[in-house]
Each structure stands twice: as C-alpha cells, then as structure tokens.
Amino acid sequence: MDGGAREGTSGRAFWDPAWGAEYLDDFKALSSFGATAGGGVDRQAATPEEAATRTWFAAWLEDRGFTIAYDRIGNLFGMKETVRGAPYILVGSHLDSQPLAGRFDGAYGVLGGAHAAHRAGLALGGQEPRFNLAVVAWFNEEGSRFKPSMMGSSVYTGTIPLEVALATTDRHGVTVRDALALTQQVGDDDVLALDRIAGYVEMHVEQGPDMEANGIVIGPVVGTWCAYKYEVCVTGAQSHSGSTPMADRRDALLAASHLVVELNGLIDEFETEELHTAVGELNVLPNSPVVIAREVRLLMDIRARDTATLRRAFASLEQRITAIEARTHCTIEIISKSTWESGTFPEGGVQLTAQLADELGHTNASTVTLAGHDATNMNEKVPTVLFFVPSVDGLSHAEGELTSDEDMVAGLSLMTNVLHRLAGEGIPTVY
Amino acid sequence: MDGGAREGTSGRAFWDPAWGAEYLDDFKALSSFGATAGGGVDRQAATPEEAATRTWFAAWLEDRGFTIAYDRIGNLFGMKETVRGAPYILVGSHLDSQPLAGRFDGAYGVLGGAHAAHRAGLALGGQEPRFNLAVVAWFNEEGSRFKPSMMGSSVYTGTIPLEVALATTDRHGVTVRDALALTQQVGDDDVLALDRIAGYVEMHVEQGPDMEANGIVIGPVVGTWCAYKYEVCVTGAQSHSGSTPMADRRDALLAASHLVVELNGLIDEFETEELHTAVGELNVLPNSPVVIAREVRLLMDIRARDTATLRRAFASLEQRITAIEARTHCTIEIISKSTWESGTFPEGGVQLTAQLADELGHTNASTVTLAGHDATNMNEKVPTVLFFVPSVDGLSHAEGELTSDEDMVAGLSLMTNVLHRLAGEGIPTVY
Numbered sequence: 001m002d003g004g005a006r007e008g009t010s011g012r013a014f015w016d017p018a019w020g021a022e023y024l025d026d027f028k029a030l031s032s033f034g035a036t037a038g039g040g041v042d043r044q045a046a047t048p049e050e051a052a053t054r055t056w057f058a059a060w061l062e063d064r065g066f067t068i069a070y071d072r073i074g075n076l077f078g079m080k081e082t083v084r085g086a087p088y089i090l091v092g093s094h095l096d097s098q099p100l101a102g103r104f105d106g107a108y109g110v111l112g113g114a115h116a117a118h119r120a121g122l123a124l125g126g127q128e129p130r131f132n133l134a135v136v137a138w139f140n141e142e143g144s145r146f147k148p149s150m151m152g153s154s155v156y157t158g159t160i161p162l163e164v165a166l167a168t169t170d171r172h173g174v175t176v177r178d179a180l181a182l183t184q185q186v187g188d189d190d191v192l193a194l195d196r197i198a199g200y201v202e203m204h205v206e207q208g209p210d211m212e213a214n215g216i217v218i219g220p221v222v223g224t225w226c227a228y229k230y231e232v233c234v235t236g237a238q239s240h241s242g243s244t245p246m247a248d249r250r251d252a253l254l255a256a257s258h259l260v261v262e263l264n265g266l267i268d269e270f271e272t273e274e275l276h277t278a279v280g281e282l283n284v285l286p287n288s289p290v291v292i293a294r295e296v297r298l299l300m301d302i303r304a305r306d307t308a309t310l311r312r313a314f315a316s317l318e319q320r321i322t323a324i325e326a327r328t329h330c331t332i333e334i335i336s337k338s339t340w341e342s343g344t345f346p347e348g349g350v351q352l353t354a355q356l357a358d359e360l361g362h363t364n365a366s367t368v369t370l371a372g373h374d375a376t377n378m379n380e381k382v383p384t385v386l387f388f389v390p391s392v393d394g395l396s397h398a399e400g401e402l403t404s405d406e407d408m409v410a411g412l413s414l415m416t417n418v419l420h421r422l423a424g425e426g427i428p429t430v431y
Numbered sequence: 432m433d434g435g436a437r438e439g440t441s442g443r444a445f446w447d448p449a450w451g452a453e454y455l456d457d458f459k460a461l462s463s464f465g466a467t468a469g470g471g472v473d474r475q476a477a478t479p480e481e482a483a484t485r486t487w488f489a490a491w492l493e494d495r496g497f498t499i500a501y502d503r504i505g506n507l508f509g510m511k512e513t514v515r516g517a518p519y520i521l522v523g524s525h526l527d528s529q530p531l532a533g534r535f536d537g538a539y540g541v542l543g544g545a546h547a548a549h550r551a552g553l554a555l556g557g558q559e560p561r562f563n564l565a566v567v568a569w570f571n572e573e574g575s576r577f578k579p580s581m582m583g584s585s586v587y588t589g590t591i592p593l594e595v596a597l598a599t600t601d602r603h604g605v606t607v608r609d610a611l612a613l614t615q616q617v618g619d620d621d622v623l624a625l626d627r628i629a630g631y632v633e634m635h636v637e638q639g640p641d642m643e644a645n646g647i648v649i650g651p652v653v654g655t656w657c658a659y660k661y662e663v664c665v666t667g668a669q670s671h672s673g674s675t676p677m678a679d680r681r682d683a684l685l686a687a688s689h690l691v692v693e694l695n696g697l698i699d700e701f702e703t704e705e706l707h708t709a710v711g712e713l714n715v716l717p718n719s720p721v722v723i724a725r726e727v728r729l730l731m732d733i734r735a736r737d738t739a740t741l742r743r744a745f746a747s748l749e750q751r752i753t754a755i756e757a758r759t760h761c762t763i764e765i766i767s768k769s770t771w772e773s774g775t776f777p778e779g780g781v782q783l784t785a786q787l788a789d790e791l792g793h794t795n796a797s798t799v800t801l802a803g804h805d806a807t808n809m810n811e812k813v814p815t816v817l818f819f820v821p822s823v824d825g826l827s828h829a830e831g832e833l834t835s836d837e838d839m840v841a842g843l844s845l846m847t848n849v850l851h852r853l854a855g856e857g858i859p860t861v862y
Contacts, residue, residue, distance in 0.1 A: 099717035100669065100725075144719035207674040227673065229720070238531065238829040241709035242658065242734055243638040243801040246698055248825060253710055254695050260688035267677055278672035279684055280722045284713050286530035288575035289660070289730045290802075291711045291828045294531075299720045303673055370674040371721075394679065397722045398669040 013359035013417045014123065020409035023115045027408065030056065030111050031103040040399030041103050045096040045140035045151075046074065046179035053095045054137060054185055057110065061135060064118045070187040073155040073165055074139035074180045077191045078114065080121055081132050087198035088134045089423045091117050091415070094141030094152070094374060101142075102401020104205045104391070108408060110137045112203055116415035123416075124424050131198050131423040138374045139180075145170045146179075147299075148229070148338050153374035157194065157381045171283075199349075200378040201385045201418055203411045205403045207371050209394025217410045219367035219388035220353040224376050225276075226342035227303040228310055234259065236330040238286065238294035249292055253284055255330035256296035262320040263300055266313050275313050276303040276370065303370055306342055340376055349385035356417045362410045371396075385418060387411070444790035444848045445554065451840035454546045458839065461487065461542050462534040471830030472534050476527040476571035476582075477505065477610035484526045485568060485616055488541065492566060495549045501618040504586040504596055505570035505611045508622045509545065511552055512563050518629035519565040520854045522548055522846070525572030525583070525805060532573075533832020535636045535822070539839060541568045543634055547846035554847075555855050562629050562854040569805045570611075576601045577610075579660070579769050584805035588625065588812045630780075631809040632816045632849055634842045636834045638802050640825025648841045650798035650819035651784040655807050656707075657738050657773040659745065661731040665690065667761040669717065669725035680723055684715055686761035687727035693751040694731055697744050706744050707734040707801065734801055737773055771807060780816035787848045793841045802827075816849060818842070 033056060034041040034049030043049035054076055058068045066078035076095075079088065093109025117133045138156075143149025146168045154160040166177040180186040206212075211219050236252030263277045282298040302317075304310045321332045350366055357364040367388060369376070375386040389411040392402040464487060465472040465480030474480035485507055489499045497509035507526075510519065524540025548564045569587075574580025577599045585591040597608040611617040637643075642650050667683030694708045713729040733748075735741045752763045781797055788795040798819060800807070806817040820842040823833040 098719050098722050142719070143721065144717070147720060149721060207671045209676065209679065225673075239825075240638045240802060240827040240829075241711045241732055242656075242707060242803065243827065244707075244825060245640065245704055246707060247704070248640065249709075251695075251709065253713060254691060257688035257691035257710075260685060261692055264682075264685050273676055273678070276673060276675075276677060278680075278682065278723060279688075280672045280724065281718050281720050282684060282713070282715050283718070286575070287712050287714070288529050288573075288828075289578060289712050289732070290574065290580060291529050292709060293711065294829070301672055301721070371671060372673065394670075394675060396671040396674065397719075398671075398725070 013356050015360060015413040015416065019115070019119055020412060023112065023409065023412055024405055026060070026115070027111055030107055034097065036100055036399055038100065038399035040101050040401065041097050042099055042101065043095070043097045044099060044145040045142065046145070046176070046183050050096050051183035051185055057095060057137060061114060066135065069191040070185050071156070071191040072162055072187060072189065073152050074186045075152045075156060076137040076185065078135040079132065079192060080134070082121065082124070083129055083132055086130065086132050087196055088132045088192060089199050089201065089419060090134050090136055090197050091201045091419060092136035092138065093202050093204060094138045096140055096142050098142050098144050098397045100399050101397055102399060104401050104403045105207065105396055106141055108205055108403065109203045112408065112412045112415055115412055116419050119416045120419035120423060123420050127424055129423045130425065133419060133423050134192060141374055146176050150372055150374055150377055153377040157377045159377060194381055197382050199383045199385070199422055200375065201415065201422065202373060202375040203387050203389065203415050204373055205396065205401070206367070206388040206391045207394065207396035208391065211367065211388060211390040212392060212394065214365065215363060216365045217362045217389065217407055218353070218357040218364035218414055220350040220364065221345055221369050221386040221388060222350050222366045223344045223368045224340070224342060225303045225305050225368060225370045226307050226310055227301065227340050227372060228314065229338045230300040230334045231336040232259070232298050232300055233333045233335050234296040234298070234330055235333070236292065236294055239292045241290050241292045244292060250329045251292045252296045252330050253293040255324055255328035255332060256282060256298055258324040258328065259321065259332060262324065263317065266316055269316055270309065270313070274304060275309060277301065305368070340372060343376065343379060345379055345386055346383050349383065352421065353385055353387050353414065353418060356421065357414050360413050360417065362414060387414065444787050446791060446844040446847065450546070450550055451843060454543065454840065454843050455836055457491070457546070458542055461538055465528065467531055467830055469531065469830035471532050471832065472528050473531055474526070474528045475530060475576040476573065477576070477607070477614050481527050482614035482616055488526065488568060492545060497566065500622040501616050502587070502622040503593055503618060503620065504583050505617045506583045506587060507568040507616065509566040510563065510623060511565070513552065513555070514560055514563055517561065517563050518627055519563045519623060520630050520632065520850060521565050521567055521628050522632045522850055523567030523569065524633050524635060525569045527571055527573050529573050529575050529828045531830050532828055533830060535832050535834045536638065536827055537572055539636055539834065540634045543839065543843045543846055546843055547850050550847045551850035551854060554851050558855055560854045561856065564850060564854050565623060572805055577607050581803055581805055581808055584808040588808045590808060625812055628813050630814045630816070630853055631806065632846065632853065633804060633806040634818050634820065634846050635804055636827065636832070637819040637822045638825065638827035639822065642798065642819060642821040643823060643825065645796065646794060647796045648793045648820065648838055649784070649788040649795035649845055651781040651795065652776055652800050652817040652819060653781050653797045654775045654799045655773060656734045656736050656799060656801045657741055658732065658734040658771050658803060659741050660769045661765045662767040663690070663729050663731055664764045664766050665727040665729070665761055666764070667723065667725055670723045672721050672723045675723060681760045682723045683727045683761050684724040686755055686759040686763060687713060687729055689755040689759065690752065690763060693755065694748065697747055700747055701740065701744070705735060706740060708732065736799070771803060774807065774810060776810055776817055777814050780814060783852065784816055784818050784845065784849060787852065788845050791844050791848065793845060818845065
C-alpha cells in the first residue's frame with residue numbers, strides 16, 4: 001500500500017488523500033473529451049467523442065494492469081484476474097452522455113470505479129481475495145442516440161436480444177452495429193459472461209436535490225422508482241395550415257400538445273412529487289411552416305415509487321387521451337412500451353455501504369433512485385450495490401451538472417473500501 | 432390557329448379541346464418529377480427533384496420558342512418578345528412543393544400558364560399585340576426548406592433584399608446561394624425587371640373546400656386574407672426528466688405545448704372560421720427521451736380577413752402567453768414576425784376573368800384567398816389577376832391533393848383567353 005493509507009483490515013476503512021488528488025486530475029482529463037463551451041460534455045453513444053473517451057479510458061486501465069476487451073454490444077471491460085478462475089466483483093457505470101450534458105453522470109462511476117478497483121486490488125495484494133475485480137463502461141446508457149436507454153446492460157443481462165439492439169437505428173438511420181463497427185470498440189464474444197459475476201457495484205451522482213438539501217454525502221440506494229415509458233404515435237392529416245377550414249383540420253401537433261399538457265396535468269391527481277411525468281422527445285411530420293402535421297411521435301415518461309400509483313395515473317391518462325382524440329379528430333396510439341418495476345437493493349449491501357461510510361466519516365442516509373441506472377438492470381441478476389453522492393441543486397442532464405471535488409472523493413474512498421471488502425472477504429451475508 | 436378552335440376575337444372566347452388533352456399529357460410528365468408513393472410530389476426548393484422539374488420545364492419552353500433565363504434569386508423566366516421593346520404580361524406560379532405534397536399546388540399555374548401563353552401567343556400571330564408574353568416559375572414559394580415562403584417573388588418585388596435571401600440557410604446550414612449554385616439554375620442579372628411588367632396573371636388550385644362545395648369551377652380572387660407569422664423561442668432549463676422534482680422543472684416543451692393549445696383556443700373568441708391559427712413547425716432541444724427540453728422553437732400562423740381581427744386575436748394571445756410563462760417558469764419570446772396585410776385585386780381583372788369564364792361556359796363566382804401566393808406579392812406592384820379552380824375536399828399541402836382534369840382544363844382555357852385579351856388588346860380599363 002501507498003503512503004499514509006490506513007490498513008485495509010476488516011472493520012477498519014482505509015484511505016489516502018493523495019489518491020483523491022490523483023483521481024481529480026484524471027477526472028479533469030476525462031472531462032476534456034467532448035467538452036462543451038458551457039462546461040459540460042456531449043458524447044452520445046458511439047460518436048467520435050465517446051469513442052475517444054473510451055480509448056483514453058481503456059489505456060488508463062491497461063497502464064494499471066487490467067486486461068481490456070469489448071463484448072458484442074460494445075460494453076468495455078477491464079479485468080484483473082488475481083485469483084485464477086474465481087468469480088468477479090464488477091464495478092462501473094457509463095461514459096456516454098446526453099446532448100449538452102454534465103461531466104459527472106456515468107463518467108464519475110466509471111473512472112471512480114476504476115480508481116477504486118485499482119486501489120482495492122493493490123490493497124488486497126498481500127491477502128488471498130475470494131473474488132477478482134473488473135471494471136465496466138456500459139454501452140449507451142443514455143439512450144439519446146439509440147433507444148432504449150441502458151442498452152449495454154440490458155443486452156448483458158438478457159433483457160434485450162443482442163440482434164435487436166444491434167439493428168436499432170439512430171434518427172439518421174445508422175444502426176448500432178454500423179456505429180460500433182466505425183469505432184472499432186466492439187468484440188465478437190461475451191468477454192465476461194453474467195455467470196462469472198458475483199456482484200455488481202455502481203456509484204453515481206444523485207441527479208436530484210435531496211441529498212444536498214439534507215447535508216448527506218453518501219446515499220446508499222435502497223430502492224428504485226418504477227417507470228413506464230411509452231412511444232406514442234399521434235396521427236392527423238396533412239393539409240394547408242392557412243386555407244384549411246379550422247373545422248376540417250386533423251392537426252397531429254395540436255393533439256400531441258394537448259397530450260403533453262394532460263400528461264403534466266396528471267400530477268395534480270396525486271400528492272406533491274408522488275408522480276413524475278414528462279415528454280422529452282417529440283418529432284413532427286412534415287414539420288413545415290405552412291402545413292398541418294400529419295403525424296407526431298413522442299416519448300412519454302411516467303414514474304412513481306410504486307406500480308399501483310403508475311397504474312392509477314395511466315388509467316386517468318387513458319381517459320384524457322380519449323377526450324383529446326374526440327376533440328382533435330386525431331388518433332393517439334401507444335406503439336411501444338418499456339417499463340422497469342420498482343425494486344429494492346439487497347439490504348446487506350446497503351448496510352455495508354452505510355457502515356463503511358460511517359468508518360470513513362461520511363454523513364450518510366439511505367435514498368431511492370428515480371432515474372434508471374445500469375445497476376437497476378444488474379440488480380435483477382446479481383447482488384448489486386448502488387450509492388449516490390450529491391448533485392448541486394439536483395441538476396443533471398445539463399451542462400451545469402455539478403458534484404463537488406470533496407463529495408466525489410468521499411464516494412471514491414467509500415467505493416475503494418466496498419470493493420476491498422467484497423473482493424477480499426466475500427461477505428456472503430451481505431446479500 | 433390550330434384545328435377546331437374558335438376565333439380569338441374580342442368578346443368571343445376561343446378554345447380547342449385538343450389543347451386540353453395535350454396539357455394533361457404534359458401535366459402527367461411534370462408530375463413524375465419528385466413523385467411519391469402516395470400519389471403526390473416532394474420537390475422542395477433547390478433540391479435535385481425541383482431542379483430536374485425546372486430543367487424539364489425550361490426545355491418545354493425552349494421547344495416552343497421561349498427564351499430562358501434565371502435571375503439572381505433563381506426565378507426562371509421564359510420570354511417571347513413578339514413586339515420589340517414592349518412591356519410584358521407575365522404569367523406563372525411555382526414548381527417547388529412542400530414535403531409529401533400534392534401535384535397541383537403551383538405546378539398547375541406554371542405549366543398551365545405556359546400552355547396558355549404558348550396558345551395565346553400563336554392566336555395573336557396575325558394581330559399586332561400591345562404586350563409581349565412571359566412565363567415565370569418563382570423560386571421557393573413554399574418556404575419549407577428556406578424561410579420565408581414566397582421568397583422568389585419577394586426578392587423580385589423588393590420586399591426581401593437579394594443578399595438576405597441568398598444568405599438564408601436550411602436546417603442543415605446550407606445557404607440559398609450554395610443550393611442554387613449546385614442546381615446551376617441561377618443567373619447574374621435581373622432578366623426581366625419589374626418596370627418591364629405591365630401585368631401579372633396567376634391561376635392556382637383553391638386549397639380550400641368552398642368552390643367544390645358550391646359547384647363553382649372558376650373563382651376570380653377579389654381579396655386576400657391578412658396573415659401574421661411569428662417565430663417563437665420558448666426557453667426553459669435542461670434537466671433530467673425522471674429525477675428532477677416536478678416543482679423544479681422549467682420544461683420548454685410543456686410551455687410550447689400550452690402555447691399550441693392556447694393559440695388554437697383563440698378561435699373560440701371569434702365567429703366560426705373568422706380566424707385561422709396553426710403551428711406547423713416545432714423543434715425541440717435537445718429532444719432526447721430522458722431530458723427536459725431547454726428550448727423549443729416554433730412558427731405560429733394567424734390569419735383573418737381583416738387586420739382588426741388579427742390584432743384582437745394577438746392581444747388575447749399575449750395575455751395567454753403571460754399566463755403560460757407564469758405557470759411553467761419558462762419564457763416565450765417572439766423573435767421574428769412576417770406579415771402580409773389584407774388586400775384587394777383590381778376590379779377590372781376580376782370582371783374580365785368572370786366575363787371570359789362566362790363566354791367559355793364555366794360556372795364562376797368571386798372568392799378570396801386565405802393562402803399566400805406569389806400573386807399577392809405581385810399585386811402590390813403591378814396590375815394582377817388571380818383565379819382559382821376547385822380542390823377536391825379542399826385538401827392541399829398533402830399527397831391526396833386533387834383537381835379534376837375537367838377543372839384543370841377549364842382554368843387553362845380561361846387563362847389562354849385572359850392572356851390573349853391582355854396581351855392583344857391591352858385593355859387598360861381592366862385595372
């Protein structure tokens with residue numbers, strides 16, 4: 001072990017401040033890829049910006065003795081097989097971003113996970129760890145270029161067939177297969193199949209305001225909100241937007257606008273912040289100044305803590321949709337639906353995270369996640385730990401996204417100890 | 432003169448049915464350019480499809496003795512100087528279309544105008560006409576690729592500076608200048624300056640249902656509705672559409688949707704069909720599934736018969752906008768405005784059109800235009816005649832746009848006689 005670090009013994013968390021400084025330097029370097037004028041990043045999946053980020057990150061891992069490989073959906077793995085044939089504890093997140101997004105979302109968990117795995121591995125050097133350590137940067141977590149989000153971990157866990165994912169196109173008709181081939185960051189086998197994974201750990205920025213508001217530095221995640229996501233097709237009839245009598249119009253954009261307003265109006269039927277709804281993407285056809293839209297496609301997002309709330313919201317929405325159809329003479333059709341149900345993370349992992357945070361002196365309180373994460377996918381298959389660090393003003397998916405250096409390093413010190421404990425001692429009772 | 436045509440004498444309209452059959456063959460050929468699977472055309476300004484259409488049409492004119500030239504904004508002129516130095520009667524419309532549009536809008540008036548000028552010119556052969564005849568296909572009437580609409584005639588009449596028009600970009604950043612240069616359908620002088628034009632004549636499909644509903648074949652246009660067009664920027668704040676608390680959101684798409692709904696709601700404050708409102712184009716930034724939109728840009732279109740109605744509607748809209756801003760914490764800003772005021776067409780031209788329609792046996796009744804036309808621009812500068820033929824179900828800016836062969840030929844026979852009368856006799860009392 002380096003410098004002034006405390007011993008990595010059971011019940012005694014260790015940390016060297018020099019490791020934090022080194023991490024912050026690397027994070028600055030990482031943030032230069034796809035950097036935007038507004039202080040954020042723009043590196044959507046399989047773009048040159050994201051590919052450059054992954055190339056840099058793969059070199060970082062190789063420099064520290066990790067073996068690099070890409071699986072068939074472009075997930076990047078860095079593996080260190082210390083104990084021959086032993087299962088792996090996997091740590092990671094994603095390096096892709098939304099358009100004009102923040103530097104922290106995903107990237108924090110990938111680089112922080114890699115630093116932590118590196119330090120935890122070194123700290124385990126004199127011991128006989130039970131598990132190996134591996135780092136993953138999941139492909140296309142954001143889903144902004146290729147839908148749906150969390151594509152890499154969904155293929156990995158078998159939720160989405162590989163061929164379906166590879167055939168998905170962006171709005172210019174480019175397939176995932178072709179985009180990945182261009183980056184050369186894709187392989188032809190599974191690399192590290194799910195049955196070789198003993199546990200998954202991810203840290204992430206909160207993307208909400210609660211932890212900062214309550215002075216919490218570490219938030220072990222106990223549960224995830226459920227989310228229903230609908231792709232909707234609103235069909236009207238194309239006509240002249242000046243000369244067509246108002247009574248004869250079947251304006252798909254008017255119907256879609258009513259839908260956006262009504263979806264938002266749903267929240268008034270529930271307790272404050274009990275239900276979240278949004279439309280983030282909406283595309284108009286033909287989208288010309290003097291033409292009534294014949295079609296609008298949009299994505300509706302409805303989230304709540306429990307499925308019963310979502311079902312109640314959706315039942316109300318269906319009534320509202322029927323009224324919009326009658327009023328606008330358009331049809332509103334749900335053409336696809338993707339959901340994730342509410343879930344809980346293993347209690348033992350939450351307890352371990354809280355205990356190690358306490359040992360390190362980091363204020364902590366358990367929390368829930370409203371956003372989806374690759375950890376949500378992994379949690380359905382293997383014991384999974386997820387914890388948050390605060391987001392200033394709760395801002396995310398925006399250039400102004402911010403987590404303080406102190407909070408980033410706090411999370412890193414915790415992750416280092418979580419990996420050290422899991423890989424070194426196995427702690428089967430955690431799960 | 433050909434075949435069985437009646438004499439082209441004053442007070443006695445002439446027509447040969449064979450000319451109609453020939454026209455219909457040519458119209459079928461013209462409609463093959465940019466033809467769509469749905470029976471329409473898609474040939475937006477300065478695209479390869481529109482350029483091919485113009486190339487075909489220019490050859491058609493040359494074959495019939497017209498001299499071809501493009502002016503500096505890409506308006507295509509076909510001129511026949513029968514009387515050296517005499518002013519011209521100009522006839523035409525436009526060959527560009529909206530995306531997935533009909534075959535008739537614009538193309539009918541260009542090809543029909545050319546056929547009419549050709550036949551009227553031949554009929555004038557033995558006489559001493561007062562004016563020459565010229566045909567024009569105006570550049571970019573539709574405004575779908577390059578805004579605003581009616582660009583070619585606006586530059587021609589001096590409403591838009593040439594340099595401003597040439598610097599206008601499409602959504603991919605291509606300028607009008609570069610797009611025209613690629614087609615090679617642009618010249619370096621004025622070709623036929625406005626002061627050489629004695630009068631302008633245009634025929635067009637109605638794009639509304641009234642003529643068909645009332646059994647009218649020819650509609651001399653007596654007036655034009657006024658229109659206010661606004662480019663609007665709605666500004667919110669980008670954030671995560673799942674995890675951001677509802678109370679913290681500044682959702683530009685939600686605000687824009689309220690605006691679309693409120694703009695439509697304006698019509699309830701007026702008599703039925705007294706006010707037309709629409710949003711045809713709306714673009715969301717960043718337009719990603721899991722991101723609250725930071726900005727929406729949209730185009731509002733408000734039309735009425737008189738300016739007082741439009742002003743009253745806009746005043747109400749301003750109040751509604753203030754309420755939307757307060758409710759959504761977004762700002763809604765009008766960043767540009769283009770208008771055309773209501774106007775009337777010269778009474779003498781309306782009377783001549785009706786008289787010749789009577790002589791030809793075409794049921795006719797004067798009408799107004801809700802849509803803008805190049806004739807609206809020309810009417811501000813030179814004596815202008817505009818008349819309509821019916822649109823089946825009033826449908827336009829859509830692939831299903833339809834005008835019957837009989838009605839097209841009826842308009843063509845009338846246009847032939849209008850041009851013959853105007854060029855041959857001058858009829859100064861018309862205006």
